[in-house]
Amino acid sequence: MGDFILLSIDFLSGLFIFTLGLGGLLVIYMYIVDIRQHKHAIRHNYPVIGRFRYLFEKQGEFFRQYFFAMDREEMPFNRAERSWVYKAAKNVDRTLAFGSTRSLDPTGTIMFMNCAFPTLEEDAVKPAAVTIGESCRIPYTTRSIFNISGMSYGAISKPAVRALSNGARLAGCWMNTGEGGLSPYHLEGKADIVFQIGTAKYGVRDENGNLSAEKLQEIASHPEVKMFEIKISQGAKPGKGGMLPGRKVTAEIAQIRGIPEGQDSISPNGHNDIRSVGELLDRINQIREITGKPVGFKAVFGSLKWFNDLLDEIERRGAKSAPDFITIDSADGGTGAAPQPLLDYVGLPLKESLPLVVSLLEQRQLKGRVKIIASGKLITPSKVAWAIALGADFVVSARGHMFALGCIQALQCNKDTCPTGITTHNKRLQQGLNVEDKTQRVANYNKYIHYGIGLIAHSCGASNVRKLNKSHIRIVTENGLSVALEKLYENHR
Secondary structure: OHHHHHHHHHHHHHHHHHHHHHHHHHHHHHHHHHHHOOOOHHHHHOOOOOHHHHHHHHHHHHHHHHHHOOOOOOOOOOHHHHHHHHHHHHOOOOOOOOOOOOOOOOOOOEEEOOOOOOOOOOOOOOOOOEEEOOOOOOOEEEOOOEEEOOOOEOOEOHHHHHHHHHHHHHHOOEEEOOOOOOOHHHHHOOOEEEEEEOOOOOOOEOOOOOEOHHHHHHHHOOOOEEEEEEEOOOOOOOOOOOEEOHHHOOHHHHHHHOOOOOOOEEOOOOOOOOOOHHHHHHHHHHHHHHHOOOEEEEEEOOOOHHHHHHHHHHHHHOHHHOOOEEEEEOOOOOOOOOOHHHHHHOOOOHHHHHHHHHHHHHHOOOOOOOEEEEEOOOOOHHHHHHHHHOOOOEEEEOHHHHHHHOOOOOOOOOOOOOOOOOOOOOHHHHOOOOHHHHHHHHHHHHHHHHHHHHHHHHHOOOOOHHHOOHHHEEEEOOOOOEEEHHHHOHHHO
């Protein structure tokens, strides 16, 4: 026994010395490499030690998220928002104790005005159904207020699309395909689908990249496809087309999109056949005539001159020429790859563009004819209710549903290294995304969004969320006092 112990000690001592020697050789190797290279000044001037700077910079995101950031500090979504979504998706207790951590002092803070005599019905009273495209051969009617925004198969993984499709069916909401075309996984759940037509026209393009009437009819023949959305621009990158890195363009995705496998999928900056408001209306009416279904467009609003020109052209042609819906995307939207200058500086945020567009449609008496869909960081009941009060008919969210799928905001969406399997095509990483479990979480999240907006509406004395309007909201101004939303937006009328 003693000999065995001595042998073990000798072995461990030898292993320690060997490891120490190997570590020393590694340090010497890194020193030589660092001192001889001139690409990184820090590593050259401070060999070996300088490498820790890059390590700390990389790990900084992790430590800020889990250890140092307060509940309401993080961007683009803070811990309090993510926590609510996780709890809703898992169907666990969403109540809190000891008061809110949300400060009511900052300028722009939104507050709903409760009434002394709230309504007595159940909190989750379903709002009336709304019909989009009443003049179409096949209009679309739905009760769902909160729906799944565009995330293409390619930007997100196969199991993620499957879970969203099946979850949307359980929730009774619609799912937008994103610009990547219609895959079998979108159709799997038999949910309502909005087919998005991006600038590259993936899924409905001919061999020359032009819009194909035959392929449009083929897509429209699926009963699940309820509407068509022309994407003019999106929040992450207004003025820039979709960007899918080549490492995410698998053989199947390449086949669906009609592009080469393994090559970057970069959509054009704009539609080559839509270069004016007249051509936009022409294309909307062409697609509506071919498919028989409602057609609208999605855009980030900045300059409003083109939109006023569009409304002028609609008045000349008649109300029937108008789009059936407009999806207003906020400048702070976006889930995938995008250039930082566009992410940070281009386009209007939803809090400004939504009331502007609604007001212009009301002035032209088109608000009832053209339905408004709001998009952009609306992932909690309060923000959804706010958008409806400002005039939106529906709200869509991509990132909220990503959180429901288990997204941890690792900010790896554009790198094919998503640790939760949502935005990667790495088979090993996808194994962690259980479709059956995430299907139910998507449905739960949608259910509790609708329940939450019902709570807010009833507290304000409205029978359901569609009864909310600007009179139910006040906003904190620069002097620290709140002002009625109606008064704040008077200059938009």
